[in-house]
Amino acid sequence: MRQQISRLSIVFGVLLLALVLARHFLIPKSFGKIGHYRAAAVDAIAARKIKYAGHQACASCHEEIVKLHDDRRHRNVACEVCHGPAAAHVEAPTEIRLPAPKQRGYCPLCHGYDPSRPTGFPQIDPVSHNPLKPCITCHNPHAPETPHTPEECSACHGEIARTKAVSHHALLPCTGCHETQKQHKITPQLSRPSKPASRAFCGQCHGVDASSPKEIPRVDLATHGERYVCWQCHYPHFPELK
Ligand code: HEC
Ligand code: HEC
Ligand code: HEC
Ligand code: HEC
Ligand code: HEC
Ligand code: HEC
Ligand code: HEC
Ligand code: HEC
Known part of the structure; x- marks a missing residue:
């Protein structure tokens, strides 16, 4: 009985020592200064490079596309959703080029049929909806309205x-x-x-x-x-x- 208590107290003693050492060596200096987190994190995050330029930034050079886009059904899908972070492009437009998602696989990320999406949201079955051609052969990504009024109820209620x-x-x-x-x-x-x-x-x-x-x-x-x-x-x- 005695023996076991002393063995246990050795274990606890080692654990306690480890905890004290860990507190001393592993916890960053600025921890706790202004609350229960590392105060220096604020500066570290502020020092990161800004990657996104924001919607307004595009208007000064791509006026026509912005006007068209803001007037149509993709008005709530920001430019950088499709084109990626653009701060570097705004700084040096001819050197840093932005990708454009031209491939067919991209648009169904939002428009592929998924029963958990709201029923009013335009959805298609990418397998049967005009297969093989890229979506942008028929839909302008900046003004995506359907090329003609759908004939069948199944176009929208698939x-x-x-x-x-x-x-x-x-x-x-x-x-x-x-x-x-x-x-x-x-x-x-x-x-x-x-x-x-x-x-x-x-x-x-x-x-x-x-x-x-x-x-x-x-x-x-x-x-x-x-x-x-x-x-x-x-x-x-x-x-x-x-
Ligand atoms: C300072 C002017 C300027 C701003 C601001 C600007 N662009 Fe551009 N952008 C250009 C120029 C110039 C080109 C043509 C580059 C070329 O052909 O070498 C271009 C080309 C592009 C292209 C086509 C790339 C390609 O390879 O065909 C995309 C997409 C684009 N810009 C998106 C954006 C988006 C999104 C924004 C806003 C976040 C934006 N641009 C802001 C000047 C600008
Ligand atoms: C739904 C995705 C999507 C959104 C949102 C979007 N684009 Fe695009 N954009 C594309 C695709 C796809 C292409 C390639 C079109 C092509 O090659 O025919 C493209 C092409 C471009 C081009 C180069 C070709 C051209 O038409 O001159 C520019 C510049 C551009 N986009 C700017 C913008 C700006 C600015 C916005 C925001 C106002 C924006 N885009 C929003 C998908 C998008
Ligand atoms: C980030 C999600 C997102 C992506 C990516 C996206 N869209 Fe959309 N799309 C939307 C939203 C939101 C609407 C507007 C829905 C509404 O008005 O109820 C829309 C509307 C549309 C419509 C209009 C349907 C109608 O009945 O008028 C078409 C067509 C369309 N998108 C095609 C495309 C194509 C083609 C691409 C790829 C270049 C694409 N979308 C990429 C979100 C997206
Ligand atoms: C050959 C031309 C063509 C291609 C390619 C095409 N579409 Fe369509 N899309 C149409 C037509 C036409 C309609 C009108 C409905 C109908 O008649 O099927 C439509 C309708 C839609 C709608 C509206 C459905 C609704 O509920 O309002 C969406 C969203 C859509 N397409 C997205 C896409 C996406 C995403 C792709 C690529 C995977 C794509 N389309 C490829 C011609 C095309
Ligand atoms: C035998 C009659 C009947 C036929 C045929 C029928 N519906 Fe319905 N539909 C109903 C009834 C009844 C409701 C109402 C169900 C409710 O209120 O819960 C309904 C509801 C709906 C709704 C509302 C959403 C939902 O799922 O409840 C849509 C959209 C719809 N129908 C579309 C269609 C389309 C598209 C077709 C053809 C492909 C069709 N219906 C064929 C009887 C029918
Ligand atoms: C351009 C796409 C489109 C076409 C084509 C279309 N619908 Fe709809 N339909 C919708 C949308 C979007 C809603 C609204 C869904 C929502 O808000 O919940 C809807 C709703 C409905 C509803 C439910 C109405 C309610 O108050 O609940 C019925 C029923 C319906 N449609 C039947 C049809 C029938 C029948 C056809 C063919 C003759 C048809 N739709 C063609 C897009 C379409
Ligand atoms: C409380 C649930 C309930 C309601 C409400 C209900 N049914 Fe039924 N119905 C059933 C069940 C369960 C069966 C299968 C067992 C049976 O034959 O009684 C059935 C079977 C049927 C059949 C097949 C009969 C056969 O001989 O194969 C038809 C047709 C039918 N219902 C039509 C209707 C119509 C029309 C209404 C509205 C006026 C309705 N039902 C309302 C539960 C319901
Ligand atoms: C225009 C005529 C018509 C209307 C209106 C109609 N049905 Fe039917 N219904 C049919 C036919 C045709 C069949 C298929 C009979 C067969 O398979 O031989 C059928 C089959 C059925 C069956 C039998 C399925 C089985 O297991 O055999 C049920 C249940 C049923 N309908 C319910 C309804 C309900 C509920 C409504 C109202 C929303 C409705 N029907 C409206 C024509 C109709």
């Missing part, structure tokens, strides 16, 4: 279209359930298509006494999930329940 295509509703056109004005394809947020609002809407085809073709499965609206709208249980773009 995920819904792909889901519906393998469902029992594959043959129903989108516009059968959503009244859509032409303007929706030009300014989608401002012109909203309609959405079915009642059980009776689905009942047009699925109600027991509906006049729709016989192959369509029927339910009695009075007793089938009667307390909820249909799409609480059936996703309308993939209605089957497995």
